[in-house]
Amino acid sequence: MKNKTTTLEDIIGLEHTKLGFFGELKNRNAELRDSNLELGRRQREIQAILDGITDVMAVVSFNFTLISVNHVFGEVFSQKDPRGDFCYRVFRERETPCPDCPMVIARETNQVCRKLHIYSLGGKNHQFEITASPIRWSNGRGYRFLLLMRDVTREKEYQARCYHAEKMATIGVLAAGVAHEINNPLTAVNGFAKGLQRRLPRLEACLKEGRASAELMADFHEYLETILSEGERCRDIVQELLTFSPRKKVVFAPVDLRKLVLEVLKLLRYQLNRRTSRLICLELDEAVPPIMGVGSELKQVLLNLIFNSLDAIREKGTITIRTCRTDSWVVLSIMDTGCGIPAEHLDKLYDPFFTTKPVGQGTGIGLSTCYNIIRQHQGKIEVDSVENLGATFHVKLPLPSMVKHE
Amino acid sequence: MGVLKFSVPEIFFGRESLKYSSICARRLGAEKIFFVTDPGLEQSGWIDVIFEILEEKNLGWVHYSNVSSNPRDWQIQEGADLYREEGCDVVIALGGGSPMDAAKGIALVASNGGRVQDYEGANRIKRPLPPMIFMPSTAGSGSDISQFAIVTDVERHVKMSIISRTLVPNISIIDPILLTTKPRELIISSAIDAFSHAVESYLSPIAFPVTEIHSLKAMELIMKYLPRALETGSLDDLEQLSIAGTSAAMAFSNAGLGVDHALAHSLGGMLDVVHGLIHPVLLPHVMRYNMTVCQDKIADIGRIVLGRSLGSAEATAQAGIEKLEAYFDSLKVTTRLRSIVPDQVNLSQICEMAIQDSCVLSNPRAVTVGDMVGICEAAW
Ligand SMILES: [Fe+2]
Numbered sequence: 078m079k080n081k082t083t084t085l086e087d088i089i090g091l092e093h094t095k096l097g098f099f100g101e102l103k104n105r106n107a108e109l110r111d112s113n114l115e116l117g118r119r120q121r122e123i124q125a126i127l128d129g130i131t132d133v134m135a136v137v138s139f140n141f142t143l144i145s146v147n148h149v150f151g152e153v154f155s156q157k158d159p160r161g162d163f164c165y166r167v168f169r170e171r172e173t174p175c176p177d178c179p180m181v182i183a184r185e186t187n188q189v190c191r192k193l194h195i196y197s198l199g200g201k202n203h204q205f206e207i208t209a210s211p212i213r214w215s216n217g218r219g220y221r222f223l224l225l226m227r228d229v230t231r232e233k234e235y236q237a238r239c240y241h242a243e244k245m246a247t248i249g250v251l252a253a254g255v256a257h258e259i260n261n262p263l264t265a266v267n268g269f270a271k272g273l274q275r276r277l278p279r280l281e282a283c284l285k286e287g288r289a290s291a292e293l294m295a296d297f298h299e300y301l302e303t304i305l306s307e308g309e310r311c312r313d314i315v316q317e318l319l320t321f322s323p324r325k326k327v328v329f330a331p332v333d334l335r336k337l338v339l340e341v342l343k344l345l346r347y348q349l350n351r352r353t354s355r356l357i358c359l360e361l362d363e364a365v366p367p368i369m370g371v372g373s374e375l376k377q378v379l380l381n382l383i384f385n386s387l388d389a390i391r392e393k394g395t396i397t398i399r400t401c402r403t404d405s406w407v408v409l410s411i412m413d414t415g416c417g418i419p420a421e422h423l424d425k426l427y428d429p430f431f432t433t434k435p436v437g438q439g440t441g442i443g444l445s446t447c448y449n450i451i452r453q454h455q456g457k458i459e460v461d462s463v464e465n466l467g468a469t470f471h472v473k474l475p476l477p478s479m480v481k482h483e
Numbered sequence: 484m485g486v487l488k489f490s491v492p493e494i495f496f497g498r499e500s501l502k503y504s505s506i507c508a509r510r511l512g513a514e515k516i517f518f519v520t521d522p523g524l525e526q527s528g529w530i531d532v533i534f535e536i537l538e539e540k541n542l543g544w545v546h547y548s549n550v551s552s553n554p555r556d557w558q559i560q561e562g563a564d565l566y567r568e569e570g571c572d573v574v575i576a577l578g579g580g581s582p583m584d585a586a587k588g589i590a591l592v593a594s595n596g597g598r599v600q601d602y603e604g605a606n607r608i609k610r611p612l613p614p615m616i617f618m619p620s621t622a623g624s625g626s627d628i629s630q631f632a633i634v635t636d637v638e639r640h641v642k643m644s645i646i647s648r649t650l651v652p653n654i655s656i657i658d659p660i661l662l663t664t665k666p667r668e669l670i671i672s673s674a675i676d677a678f679s680h681a682v683e684s685y686l687s688p689i690a691f692p693v694t695e696i697h698s699l700k701a702m703e704l705i706m707k708y709l710p711r712a713l714e715t716g717s718l719d720d721l722e723q724l725s726i727a728g729t730s731a732a733m734a735f736s737n738a739g740l741g742v743d744h745a746l747a748h749s750l751g752g753m754l755d756v757v758h759g760l761i762h763p764v765l766l767p768h769v770m771r772y773n774m775t776v777c778q779d780k781i782a783d784i785g786r787i788v789l790g791r792s793l794g795s796a797e798a799t800a801q802a803g804i805e806k807l808e809a810y811f812d813s814l815k816v817t818t819r820l821r822s823i824v825p826d827q828v829n830l831s832q833i834c835e836m837a838i839q840d841s842c843v844l845s846n847p848r849a850v851t852v853g854d855m856v857g858i859c860e861a862a863w
Pocket of ligand 1: 744758
């Protein structure tokens with residue numbers, strides 16, 4: 078027990094005195110100061126973490142009153158200081174709690190709840206992913222909610238776009254496969270039809286003269302014409318479908334879009350009558366630099382879009398073809414004042430064989446071909462449309478400096 | 484003479500000084516008092532007086548009275564746990580040496596942690612104790628003044644001495660009125676304990692004038708007022724005994740004790756006898772043993788006991804010791820060791836334990852186990 082025997086000096090205890098609390102207090106003070114500094118540092122760290130969160134954060138009481146919000150709130154919502162106000166009033170301009178409130182679900186299940194809500198911000202609908210998590214006392218009972226609100230509008234758009242691209246790729250492979258399969262028999266059909274056509278004079282020579290023979294020959298002539306013209310139509314469709322297939326490496330050359338537009342219009346000269354040709358306005362920026370691409374393919378795209386627009390305006394209205402450049406794109410826009418595209422059609426626009434034209438008047442592969450061509454140019458094709466007011470297709474092609482080399 | 488030291492608490496002395504206890508406690512920052520008494524005091528009515536005084540100052544308290552005479556280590560532990568559980572801040576003790584020593588132990592363990600055994604010996608306390616206010620109800624133990632605490636280690640059957648200036652209470656409130664309700668035996672044993680404190684501290688090699696005058700004054704007052712107090716029971720006489728006890732305590736806290744107390748502690752640890760009643764048995768023999776080295780000082784004591792000087796210092800000293808033995812006899816207290824200690828107890832075992840006691844250090848004459856056995860045999 079004793080590791081040192083007591084001496085008389087110990088009892089006098091010259092070096093010992095009744096211990097007071099002063100030293101203790103001093104130490105405690107120093108400790109408190111240190112821990113205070115540490116707490117301050119930690120608080121700043123946590124604040125920095127919180128400030129780094131780019132979602133709207135709000136603490137809400139059980140009765141839907143906003144207790145506090147983070148700085149992102151001010152960037153997203155217009156209200157200055159929402160504290161003390163009801164969340165449903167601030168976020169959705171309602172007078173009663175929302176029927177599908179994630180906080181209510183979180184409270185009932187005592188678990189984190191996630192929901193998608195659509196808020197109208199500045200006249201535009203935004204999709205928000207709301208996460209409500211109960212904040213608990215140390216005894217585990219919840220007393221408030223932490224709301225995290227993330228604007229996922231863009232994410233959802235990207236998701237849709239990604240989904241579409243995937244669909245297009247699948248359909249493209251399918252269509253190209255079918256086209257290849259049809260191509261050979263079609264060549265045979267066309268070849269043999271031409272062969273038959275060449276043999277028609279000889280057939281005629283073999284026939285006895287007479288009305289019946291003349292009628293038979295007329296039928297042969299007409300039917301073969303039909304076979305050949307329809308066969309050619311089939312060949313064209315097959316050719317277009319083949320653009321869906323991953324193509325062989327083609328050589329991109331500089332293409333001047335302005336020249337391209339003018340050439341296409343020259344091509345169209347015969348198809349447009351005097352009235353319709355006046356409906357087309359040009360706003361071609363001479364400063365637009367050439368882009369890299371395949372001229373014939375781009376011509377095909379432009380032709381397609383112009384035909385679509387002509388259909389849309391039905392000989393009254395205007396079509397404006399415009400070129401311009403942005404930071405990373407050269408944009409070719411074809412704007413019409415036609416009937417526009419119904420909203421429900423927008424996401425099917427580029428699907429192969431989707432068409433609103435009567436059977437026999439369109440194959441429905443025009444725009445899907447355009448989509449494929451532009452995609453192969455590393456570009457984008459987008460549409461703005463207001464029903465009954467018109468539609469604008471934007472073909473965005475990358476500036477040569479922005480092209481990714483594969 | 485080397486450098487010596489004299490330290491005492493703030494002392495309140497006088498009738499009805501008890502009422503200052505709550506004011507002192509407040510001044511020391513108290514909100515919840517840890518109040519230690521012995522169970523015997525509960526019937527006396529003094530506890531309720533203190534509670535009233537505390538209540539007046541809106542002080543809360545926790546009352547702990549599970550303290551036996553010769554406080555045990557586990558009682559200290561229990562008290563310290565209670566102190567911490569209840570979040571007390573100041574320790575007040577009311578009673579004799581036992582509750583005061585217990586209160587010191589509790590204050591020590593509550594603030595420094597560990598077990599009371601960890602602090603056995605001198606100057607082993609590292610951190611301050613909660614403020615202590617002690618109100619002695621006997622005029623003997625001096626625990627309200629001293630830097631000692633004596634606690635029994637139940638397992639080892641040893642009285643542990645804990646020595647530290649930090650154990651000196653902050654405030655000692657000595658109210659003689661407390662003595663008026665004491666039985667005769669307690670007044671005698673307390674006075675004899677105080678007398679033995681005075682004698683041993685006077686003979687100590689580290690005694691110096693500041694302690695010596697207290698020793699001498701204490702002896703003088705006890706010789707004069709103990710018989711009168713026993714006869715009259717008057718407050719005036721009891722008050723003088725109170726002063727004597729306090730003086731003796733101031734002396735021994737600073738100058739230390741001697742072999743008489745070393746043996747008393749050892750016997751107390753083994754047999755649980757009343758501490759004050761061991762001195763009539765041993766003190767005269769210890770004085771005789773010490774005579775060879777401090778005859779003059781023992782003669783000083785003789786002069787007080789006899790009330791006069793004899794021809795030589797030796798004669799005065801001898802006669803003084805004899806007179807003292809006769810006086811103890813007249814008080815009808817035991818003066819033979821055999822009436823305290825059962826036959827089967829091994830004396831040398833007791834002495835071997837006593838030689839470890841720190842009181843041995845301040846005995847004027849060096850002592851061996853054999854010397855101690857000799858003293859015991861002489862007292863048998
Ligand atoms: Fe004593």
